[in-house]
Amino acid sequence: MSVHDLETPCVVIDLDRLDRNLLRMQARCDGLGLKFRPHVTTHKIPEIARLQMDAGAVGIAAQKVSEAAVFADAGFNDVLIPYNIVNPRKTARLADLALFNRITVAADHPVVIAGLADAAKANEMSLRVILELATELERTGALPDEVVELAKRIDADENLHFVGLLVYPSTPASRPALQEALNLLHNAGIGVDMVSGGGTGAVRFAPEIPELTELRAGTYIFNDWKAVCKSWADMDDCALMVAATIVSRPTTERAILDCGSRSLSSETVDGGYGFILEYPDAYIYTLSGEHAHVDVSKCREQPVIGERVHVIPVRADMVINLHDTVYALRDWQLENQWSVAARGMVW
Amino acid sequence: MSVHDLETPCVVIDLDRLDRNLLRMQARCDGLGLKFRPHVTTHKIPEIARLQMDAGAVGIAAQKVSEAAVFADAGFNDVLIPYNIVNPRKTARLADLALFNRITVAADHPVVIAGLADAAKANEMSLRVILELATELERTGALPDEVVELAKRIDADENLHFVGLLVYPSTPASRPALQEALNLLHNAGIGVDMVSGGGTGAVRFAPEIPELTELRAGTYIFNDWKAVCKSWADMDDCALMVAATIVSRPTTERAILDCGSRSLSSETVDGGYGFILEYPDAYIYTLSGEHAHVDVSKCREQPVIGERVHVIPVRADMVINLHDTVYALRDWQLENQWSVAARGMVW
Numbered sequence: 001m002s003v004h005d006l007e008t009p010c011v012v013i014d015l016d017r018l019d020r021n022l023l024r025m026q027a028r029c030d031g032l033g034l035k036f037r038p039h040v041t042t043h044k045i046p047e048i049a050r051l052q053m054d055a056g057a058v059g060i061a062a063q064k065v066s067e068a069a070v071f072a073d074a075g076f077n078d079v080l081i082p083y084n085i086v087n088p089r090k091t092a093r094l095a096d097l098a099l100f101n102r103i104t105v106a107a108d109h110p111v112v113i114a115g116l117a118d119a120a121k122a123n124e125m126s127l128r129v130i131l132e133l134a135t136e137l138e139r140t141g142a143l144p145d146e147v148v149e150l151a152k153r154i155d156a157d158e159n160l161h162f163v164g165l166l167v168y169p170s171t172p173a174s175r176p177a178l179q180e181a182l183n184l185l186h187n188a189g190i191g192v193d194m195v196s197g198g199g200t201g202a203v204r205f206a207p208e209i210p211e212l213t214e215l216r217a218g219t220y221i222f223n224d225w226k227a228v229c230k231s232w233a234d235m236d237d238c239a240l241m242v243a244a245t246i247v248s249r250p251t252t253e254r255a256i257l258d259c260g261s262r263s264l265s266s267e268t269v270d271g272g273y274g275f276i277l278e279y280p281d282a283y284i285y286t287l288s289g290e291h292a293h294v295d296v297s298k299c300r301e302q303p304v305i306g307e308r309v310h311v312i313p314v315r316a317d318m319v320i321n322l323h324d325t326v327y328a329l330r331d332w333q334l335e336n337q338w339s340v341a342a343r344g345m346v347w
Numbered sequence: 348m349s350v351h352d353l354e355t356p357c358v359v360i361d362l363d364r365l366d367r368n369l370l371r372m373q374a375r376c377d378g379l380g381l382k383f384r385p386h387v388t389t390h391k392i393p394e395i396a397r398l399q400m401d402a403g404a405v406g407i408a409a410q411k412v413s414e415a416a417v418f419a420d421a422g423f424n425d426v427l428i429p430y431n432i433v434n435p436r437k438t439a440r441l442a443d444l445a446l447f448n449r450i451t452v453a454a455d456h457p458v459v460i461a462g463l464a465d466a467a468k469a470n471e472m473s474l475r476v477i478l479e480l481a482t483e484l485e486r487t488g489a490l491p492d493e494v495v496e497l498a499k500r501i502d503a504d505e506n507l508h509f510v511g512l513l514v515y516p517s518t519p520a521s522r523p524a525l526q527e528a529l530n531l532l533h534n535a536g537i538g539v540d541m542v543s544g545g546g547t548g549a550v551r552f553a554p555e556i557p558e559l560t561e562l563r564a565g566t567y568i569f570n571d572w573k574a575v576c577k578s579w580a581d582m583d584d585c586a587l588m589v590a591a592t593i594v595s596r597p598t599t600e601r602a603i604l605d606c607g608s609r610s611l612s613s614e615t616v617d618g619g620y621g622f623i624l625e626y627p628d629a630y631i632y633t634l635s636g637e638h639a640h641v642d643v644s645k646c647r648e649q650p651v652i653g654e655r656v657h658v659i660p661v662r663a664d665m666v667i668n669l670h671d672t673v674y675a676l677r678d679w680q681l682e683n684q685w686s687v688a689a690r691g692m693v694w
Binding site (some may be wrong): 007008009010043062063066082083084086087089090093107108111112115134138139140141142156245246247248249250254256258259260262263265266267288289290293297304306317318321322323324344345347 | 355356370410413431432434435436445455456459466487488489548592594595596597601606607608610612636651664666668671
């Protein structure tokens with residue numbers, strides 16, 4: 001079955017590119033002596049996680065408890081959740097999951113630690129906790145001078161075990177805080193087993209941050225138009241595309257595709273909403289829910305109604321989360337069809 | 348069961364507000380002598396479409412064939428698809444659907460009409476076709492001087508039936524083209540049964556466009572932060588919210604919610620990503636996949652980790668399409684739980 005037999009819009013994955021992306025990342029980490037832990041939130045597909053593990057990954061990272069549960073059920077038993085899990089019902093689920101799996105969970109505040117401790121105690125088990133350190137991203141994370149106090153709190157609790165530090169992204173800008181925190185922990189006599197860095201765009205900096213023991217990355221498996229625009233990847237590295245059809249040609253300048261923000265997401269980079277493989281001079285300048293509005297005025301060939309094209313989306317991870325199924329291709333022939341098992345698992 | 352017992356992030360719907368929105372829109376159309384046809388792409392939930400029909404709607408509008416099929420299966424048999432359906436497999440599905448349902452489908456080009464004719468002929472049945480007219484939106488649609496030729500093509504085909512004209516949005520700016528097209532059709536002796544206008548933001552202009560015979564609207568059922576910012580609705584009209592939890596307080600200025608672009612979508616209006624009901628002075632200034640980054644520096648009360656809040660999203664329709672289930676509340680108590688049956692139905 002050819003890609004041209006699939007209904008559009010749909011998500012297609014070039015398996016040769018996917019294989020190349022995953023082997024290259026694993027080889028890079030192996031070369032640096034770093035453990036590699038793919039972030040499965042990007043793809044949400046156990047079959048892809050299996051390929052990543054087979055290539056040499058030590059475990060996976062999942063962003064939420066519900067997502068971790070899908071992967072644990074599928075046999076992925078070493079899961080890092082780089083996210084503060086709060087609320088008694090949610091920490092109870094986490095503790096349940098940790099009874100049968102090696103779960104490591106992040107924390108950045110005494111209240112978060114206290115919630116984890118309560119859940120672990122109720123389950124009469126031990127939870128592995130990694131402290132998240134704030135970075136230039138200015139999202140979550142503690143400051144270096146809070147780390148010793150937080151680590152002591154964790155280790156003082158009989159049901160919690162302090163394992164180390166986590167940063168996102170692991171860039172040269174985030175290194176001074178990481179070094180400071182590690183020094184403070186060392187001076188306090190607190191052991192650190194794990195220093196986890198991350199980010200597809202930050203992987204190239206790993207040689208400059210020897211403190212890291214492992215790397216997390218997600219986007220690298222597909223790459224996307226944003227990764228290309230930010231020079232994290234080349235066009236030929238983009239493994240995920242949205243197959244689409246030209247459904248209207250209202251003017252000589254404008255073509256309309258049947259993939260809108262419900263297929264491509266509303267993500268934009270440099271003002272564009274994706275790159276059309278067959279029309280590199282075309283420009284997707286806006287999206288409706290079910291339409292892509294394309295400026296084709298600079299194209300030498302003009303697309304016609306009914307013609308099929310392939311769009312490299314701005315963010316592959318956002319696209320995956322909109323679709324229930326993806327189609328895995330080799331040489332544009334259907335080789336496999338995968339359910340996006342963890343789609344919508346946001347809690 | 349209270350809203351506070353639901354896992355976050357999740358979508359909750361205030362039924363009193365939803366009821367008010369739907370009755371008000373139907374009453375407005377009744378008052379103008381216009382048929383009303385709710386656009387179900389906004390909610391994708393047959394139970395809500397049932398409420399809309401019970402209030403007096405004449406049928407529904409669905410944007411894609413797969414979505415129309417979900418609603419036809421659920422018993423909604425008068426469906427307008429205001430979208431060019433191209434590709435032989437897709438027009439065949441459309442024709443199948445039209446065997447047992449009253450389907451009206453849009454077209455804006457001879458190629459689209461030819462595809463519909465082929466499918467209708469193969470099924471030995473008749474398809475109702477409505478011509479879409481271009482508007483200031485500059486998306487799909489034919490020009491007024493193309494309409495007579497297109498209508499003749501439709502009626503010349505023994506399997507197609509020309510029913511009228513469709514515009515989106517139906518604003519005063521789109522009226523001159525509509526009048527011109529209607530005049531040309533009249534002069535050519537071509538009858539027009541249906542003139543369908545649409546858009547929640549355009550409903551207020553309906554009295555100024557007496558050519559309309561029916562109105563389509565979708566967003567009105569929930570409203571959202573974009574509708575409020577554009578003065579289409581008041582805050583009290585917003586029936587859909589995302590329940591979320593404060594999961595981090597890294598600084599006194601910043602709070603982090605557990606709903607990111609995978610729960611709220613990446614839609615933005617006036618630079619913001621949603622409105623927090625409990626903290627009207629807070630500002631969601633960016634989203635990660637699973638985090639909302641909130642500036643709380645202007646808030647009198649400071650949110651704490653574990654606290655629950657409710658976010659009015661920028662676009663309710665984009666949020667619905669990310670979630671499998673929504674929770675219907677009255678006075679913040681759970682009254683119903685609905686599956687988003689047509690979620691992901693983009694082809």
